Amino acid sequence: MTTSTTRPRRGGVARALGLLALPIAGLAIIAVIWNIVIWIFDLKPFVLPTPQAAVRAIGVNWSTLAPLTMQTVLETVYGFLIGAALGFVLAVIMSAMKFLQRLIFPTLITSQAVPIVAIAAPLVILFGFGMLPKLIIVAWIVFFPVAVNVLDGLAHVDPDLVRLSRVTGARRVREFLMIRLPATLSPLFSGLKIGATYAVTGAVIGEWTGTPTPGLGTQLLKVNASFKTDVVYGVTFLLTAIGVLSFLIVMAVEAISTPWTRRTTAWRGFRGAIDGYDGAHGSGMSPARADGARTGPQTVGEPDRGQ
C-alpha cells in the first residue's frame, strides 16, 4: 500500500546528518572561495581576515563578547516577541473590521518605507538610551511581515467553510477560534521566519545610536574603529548565528505546532487537544495507524471495497 515501507528506514541521527551535509558543504565552499580570494589578491589580515581568523577572534575575545552577545540576544528576542504579537493583533483587528484596515494598512506600509537607520537616533532622543528604543526598532521591523502574512491568511479562509459553519448555527467566537485562527498558523510562521532573520539587524541599528548597556552592535563600531578586522568579522559571524538560530527555533516551533503538515496521524497527546479531549477513545492502535504514524504523510487508499 505504501512505497516508503519498502525502503529501510534510516536512523534519526544519520538522517539529521544527511540533511545537514549540504548546508555545511555550502558554507565550506564559501570559506574556500574566501581563502582563495585572499591568496590571489594577497590581502592583508586587517583588510580582509580569513574566516578561520575571524572564528579564532571570537574564541580569543569570548570573555568580552559573551555578555555583549547576551545583551543583543535579549534585545532581539524581546523586540521580536513584541513585534510578532503586535503584527498578529493588528492583522486580526484589520481583518475583522474592513474600515480599520483601510485606515491603518496604508500607514503600516508607509512605516516600512521610513529608513530605520534614520529613525533610530530620534527614537533615542524620545525614549532615552535604555532598552526601549532598541525594542521599538526591532518590533518595527518584525511586525510588518507578520501582519501582512496573517492578514493574508485570514483573508483566504474558504468562504464555503464560513458558510458551512453558519449553517450549523456556529457562534462567531468559536468560528473564529476553530476555523479562522488555526488557518493563520502557517502564514504566521512564514512571517515569523522573515522577522526572525531581520530582528538582529534591528538590534544592531538600535545599539549604534549609543547605549549604556553595550551589545554586539556597539562592539562592532568599537573594533571597526581600531582596525581589529578579524574581531569585526567574528562579531558579524556571531550576529549571523543569532539570526540563523532564531530562524531555526521558529522553524522548530512551527513543526511542533502544525503536526498536520508532516504527520499522517495526530500525536497521542495531541488528539483532540483542540477542544480538550484526552484521546481515551483512540486507544486501540491498529496496524495501519501505527504504520502511518511512522512513515509520515502519504495518501491512504480506499479500504477494501464492499466494506
Add this chain to the structure above:
Amino acid sequence: MGRIAWLPRPLPTTIVFEIGYRVTDVPKLAASGVSCRFGDVLAVDDVSLTVGRGEFVSIVGPSGCGKSTLFNVISGLQRPTKGGIAIDGVDVTGETGHVGYMLQKDLLLPWRTVIGNIVLGASLTRGATQDDRAEAARLASRYGLGQFLNHYPHALSGGMRQRVAFMRTLALGQDVLLLDEPFGALDSQTRFDMQMWLLSVCRDLNATILFVTHDVDEAIFLADRVIVMSARPGRIARELPVGLPRPRTVDTLTTVMFIDIKREVQAALGHAEAGRAAR
C-alpha cells in the same frame, strides 16, 4: 443486507404513525412558493416542494437553475424574496441550524483529525464533549473509517474525505440533509462506491435527503423521487417517482425500468435546456 425486508419509503401523502399518540401527515420538509430575486435576476421562481420523512429526493437541472440558491434558502443562509420553509410543520424561513449541509468540496479542517472534523458542528456550537467524540468514533467505525480516526485529512483519499464530510454532516444531529453534488469531484469508480455506501448509510439512519447532482444516473439510482428544474429562473419542470426496488445494486442501472425513468428525466432536462435556448 438480505435479511432486511424492503419496505416502500413513505411518500409525502403517506400518513406516518409516530411513536406515541400523534398521527401526522406533516411533511418533514416543505418549501412553499419560494422565489429568490437578486437585483434584476430571478434565480428561483415559485418553487414548492415537500419531502416526506426518510425520503430521498434528487434534484437535477442545467447549470444556473438555482439549485444552490434553493439550498441556501432551505438551510437558512438566504432569506427568500417570497415564500417560506417549514421543517416538521414549523416555519424556519431564514433560520440556520435546522439542516445538515454538505458540498462538493469536503471542507475538512486540515488541523483536525477525522474525529475532530466529524464533531466540528458540536465544537462550533456548544463545544464537543467526550460523548460527541465517542458517538463520532462509533459512526466512523461503523461506516468504514475505523482505521482512520486519528488521521489528518491530508492523509486520506478523495472518497474517504467525502465520507468524513458526510459523517460531519450526520453528526450535526439534523435529520434533514442537503447534499450539493457531494460526489461531483470523485472518479467514477469511487463515485459508485460512495453511492452504494450512501445508500447503506441511509437505509440505517432513515435520514431525509435532498440531493443535488448533474448526473442523471446518480439522481435516479439513489432517489425515491427525481425533481427536474428548469434553467433561470429556476422552476420545477417535472417530478418523477422512482419505483425501483431497494436494495439497489449495480444491476439496477441496466434494468428496463431504470432506462425508462432515465429517458423521461432526460426528456424533461431537454425541455428545460430548450426553454433556455429559446429565451
